[in-house]
Amino acid sequence: MSHRSIPIQFCFSSDFEDYKECIVNYKNISVLYYQFYASTDHTKVVADGCADIQFCCDQDNASSTVWGSVLAPQSIEFNAGKIYYGIRLSTSVSRRLSFLHYAELINKGVSLSGLNDFGSELSEKITHAKSFKERILLTQKWLLDLGFFEPQKMDFIDYSIDKILEEKGNLKVSDLSEYIGSSERLIRDKFTQAVGMSPKQFCRVVRFQSLIEYIIFNECKDSFSLNDLTLSSYYDESHLSKEVKYFSGLTPKQFINQTSNIVIKRNAVSTTQH
Structure with a gap:
């Protein structure tokens, strides 16, 4: 259960346009993929206990951020007029991120490209992808390369x-x-x-x-x-x-x-x- 429970960030749907999401239930874990058009430059996120990896699909300045959970409501800035694509991982999966210690991410975000060799390359590919589905497929390959889908012994x-x-x-x-x-x-x-x-x-x-x-x-x-x-x-x-x-x-x-x-x-x- 802990590998499949994905909380809701309702602000993305209420404050932005064209919000869509899809949960994919893999053999060992579930991943929530989502996308929206940032029609404003900020929103307020709420506590969820999960990691979000978000990509700003800006042709001139592609970027990616790994966000930890906030503990209290927090305003997050976005580049208005850009498409954002992201994934949300359950708490159990988030705490096993191989490229950083998840507990250190509470109430903050860090650049993915600065943490992971795949980050910068993946940001470019996702930015130039033609559809939400294509972005999901690109991310799946990255997660596979990182070993996300390997079975984990429960502790x-x-x-x-x-x-x-x-x-x-x-x-x-x-x-x-x-x-x-x-x-x-x-x-x-x-x-x-x-x-x-x-x-x-x-x-x-x-x-x-x-x-x-x-x-x-x-x-x-x-x-x-x-x-x-x-x-x-x-x-x-x-x-x-x-x-x-x-x-x-x-x-x-x-x-x-x-x-x-x-x-x-x-x-x-x-x-x-x-």
């Missing part, structure tokens, strides 16, 4: 992430400790070292992402209430309000108004390749 961090996702973030570290069979201190230290945030903070992110998913993919958007949202992810309305404010900077009602009109068609394709 207790993976099991911890799986359990947190299974419980939609409603899990205490003491319960996680009992489930894993290790001390709370060891779990906190190793988890933070691998993911860049504590298991408690990751639980909060997962709860918030569950809320986003509940709103955006709910077929009855016009009829659900604050109580519905609370029951979907939180203990009570006060807790919901506090967490939504922390992760979005908005009240629950403002957050519902901002996200309930967003339509994201999350196309999923399964493949036996790699």
